[in-house]
Amino acid sequence: MRTYFIELSYLLASVLFILGLKGLSHPESAKRGMHLAEFGMLMAIIGTLMHYEIVTFTWIITGLVLGSLVGLAMGLWVPMTAMPQRTALSHAFGAFAAALVGISEFYRHGGHLETITMAALGFEVMLGALTTTGSLLAFAKLQGLVRGTPFTYKGQNIFNMALLATTVGIFVYLIFVPGSMPLFFTMVGLAFIFGLLLVMPIGAADMPVVMSLLNSYAGLASAATGFVLSNNVLIIAGTLDGFSGFILSILMCRAMNRSMTNVLFGAFGSAAVSTAGAEQTGTMREVSMEDIATQMAYAKQVVFVPGYGMATAQAQHAVRELADTLEKRGVTVKYGIHPVAGRMPGHMNVLLAEANVPYSSLYELEQINPEFPQTDVAVVIGANDVVNPDARDNPGSPIAGMPILEVDHAKSVVVLKRGQGKGFSGLENPLFFKPVTGMLYGDAKETLTRLIRAVQQA
């Protein structure tokens, strides 16, 4: 009877999770969908608490309470600009939990597991371990605790491959000759190290792909846990998470016109690659605040193109205020969002939504590109590579073929930039040298605040 109740709660949870994700196909239905998923989770937890193997609730309750407190604190107080870091951290937590359950199962049986269970457990522990350290390093890079630039050395890929081969070798050995504790823990240790090595050569600009991949790994680790424990709801939820991450990483790669291998092993943005760009001549034209303000105030259509710079400057609210000021004057304001702008998929959308920009004003790449020729002023805020015309015009460029926001087709372009330096990829951006482009240097938030005042006076 009890088993039926537990299984029923899992079945209900699985259905509600799928309905919850289905709700995410539209912002209007998303909230209700999430409530369904939350209810499903609650049911699954209550069901599990009835499990006949549970003899003491002390540690369960302590863990649940402490975890809820930390989770609630993170959920309520993490600023939207820090969303990539928070997500990286939660990938690490999820993967770590999966790895721990696997280690505990192995330990409990003294390593003597059936072949199939051992295979699933090995997957679970390896994926869990490497995702934990990989995500922690991604977190450190995003938080600025370590430098965001790729870390490379000679023979890196060969070394990584050798390490991975050793880890997998031990895994395969353990499947057929189970029972060796030292070998198992060596495998776990190597997987932890491999996670670090995997993320080390990846630059900050490639983070959207890495985040999605780690998301996928964390999900697959959960699914593998489901195989170990013969638990269907774990398999379903883990697979959904795994596939979601996988689809996102493919979308991100496509948005950069690069293959997964290139992102993972290409160490993009390191010094070796950056010299490949064509030499740029000409000067960047700095323009006055008043000129820009007048242009914008009398424009028909203004398109904002935000990038990671908007997030670092926390400028999303200032952007919205400027947009409001313009809209009051009858200017049509739109936002062009590149899929890889920012540090995780959908990063810019969330920031602008936070600043109360209605989502109907946010346009995807394919929707906004045909609009640029009719746009009077395109305002680039802390974006660089996603508007680099070299991707379209220069086949020799490292980012050749990457779909870009074609702001250079607008009648006038304003680039808000912190300084004269290059972007994260280290590439020259010919957009900055075009006659149509004007540069405004300085902190984006400050520049925008001054622009608002200038527009009001225009």
Add this chain to the structure above:
Amino acid sequence: MTAATLISAFYVFALAAFLGYQVISRVPPLLHTPLMSATNAISGISLVGSIVTAGAHYNTVSTILGFTAVFCSTTNVVGGFVITDRMLRMFKRKPAAKQEIKK
């Protein structure tokens, strides 16, 4: 694990993968960040495994590992859902009045 349970587990996996692909490819880029935090919260379902490990008292090591896992997964579940909710509440349609002017 018997062959029969393994096969049924693979069935579940394959169907979930197919369904996941269908459902998730319909999520617009607008909601990709909430999607990530939502799937994160959902995969915190590994909590189910951790709870049994923490409460079954197989041995002390397992209990400690289980407890840590319960803590980590709960953080993900609660944090993930709270933050997804917070994000989704920010996504607003254009105020109705303004849309009428546009027309």
